[in-house]
Amino acid sequence: MSAPNMTAGLFDRVALIGIGLIGSSLARVLRRDSPQTRIVACARRPETLAAVRRLDLADETTDDPAVAVAGANLVVIATPLSAYAEIGRRIAPALRDGAIVTDVGSVKGAAIAALQPELPDRVHFVPGHPVAGTEHSGPEAGFAELFDKRWCILTPLPHTAPEAVAKVTALWERAGMRVATMAADHHDKVLAVTSHLPHLIAYTIVGTATELGEDLQSEVVAFSAGGFRDFTRIAASDPVMWRDIFLANREAVLELLQRFSEDLTALQRAIRRGEGDTLHKWFTHTRAIRRSIIEADQA
């Protein structure tokens, strides 16, 4: 295994496999901060590549991952998780010696399971997850400030070269992120709580609301100013990406869902029995959590 290529810029040739919200935001960061970096964008759909060209997000575009990665110092996989194994298979023979391969997938165990067996030893695989996003998707939705002050979690494998981890860390730090490192399975448990379960709940409740009578439904839309509005925003997130996340992080999500259901049943019981104290105590506790999040500067 050769050492990562330390160029004057961080990377002089970057291949972005998948150029949706995250990929296109990273392209914008590179365009802004590192104009000498040559960007190759790869997407399956011709419309996506046309948008990339129109927005000048890449120097080259292709629908072939193997073509995209040829000569690249850095390969960033930013597609839905279900595409990873196939991409790994296709890029493996074309990867440059010493290239760094990273990804932005929301479930690290599954990302590693799909890619690691495909990638040759002569490249450095640094699994990563920039925890940033909006409910919008596609290359038009990206913006360079998306990563500002957000966390990026890297989950390197025991044998990953520290220099490769350092370079991916530098990439995301230059994009404005704070970078943390942890084991993949721990990442997947944390994200099940902070992101996956909240999304599943939001998807559920918005669906539940729309199954009500036609009459009620239009009013639900009109009067959505309460908590429901926040839920609809979350529940507008990309369907393919989220389908893949739930299937890929199945165990952690199901385990957490079980705890959530127990807690919801307890509150439901308190409402049915008119146990105001139970409710008040619970709600006071959750209010304190918000304060700690504000103090942690993530609000």
Added chain:
Amino acid sequence: MSAPNMTAGLFDRVALIGIGLIGSSLARVLRRDSPQTRIVACARRPETLAAVRRLDLADETTDDPAVAVAGANLVVIATPLSAYAEIGRRIAPALRDGAIVTDVGSVKGAAIAALQPELPDRVHFVPGHPVAGTEHSGPEAGFAELFDKRWCILTPLPHTAPEAVAKVTALWERAGMRVATMAADHHDKVLAVTSHLPHLIAYTIVGTATELGEDLQSEVVAFSAGGFRDFTRIAASDPVMWRDIFLANREAVLELLQRFSEDLTALQRAIRRGEGDTLHKWFTHTRAIRRSIIEADQA
């Protein structure tokens, strides 16, 4: 029953019973748009009344609701629902003939059940609900723009004088709101969907997250950027107000919770069985709902 008093201004003497987020925001609107209106603020806690005086939100302050309403053309009850019956009892003998009594409670059936039996026939009761708020509470948290472009729902009783409804409508419209009128029980069903269930779910999930191990918990706070952050904001809402809402709208909330649980179980089952199509279909549907809300100009 005498006709509502049509003064040059809308109301020349307004009693605000309860002066938290909503009451103090209304006081700020009146201060801004109707400086000739005399405002009397009533609260139980001396600290609240001291804050009201410091912020110059009222011309008079008292902890006695009967003193507050004496001579008022308009009485606005803006306390948690559990205080309504007692307030109704105390203000009833002191109310001026033809006074309009309105409220801002989130459950209209319960608001009417608590107040209507207490109020004399010589006053006009116009139950109302300005659907606006933040997760903050208390007189310091209010601001005049809180109501801008939000909906206010009035739920007049069959015998409520149309002129009284018109005056309360004008009050909220001048505060920037769009005003709708519907039956109280219908309001309670709509709000169970748009506001009460989302709050209950947010309270639950934030509580569930904090029951995880100490280790995981600090990371959940640090990496809360995903959907969880939105939930913590909702789950920071006033505990007393929300305890009262769930107890007051028990039936509608429990009915909806049942549907929600069924839907969540269906999605849980799809995740467990790896049924990606079921998930994708559901998520695509909910994304469309968000679009209709944006089109309805509530986003």
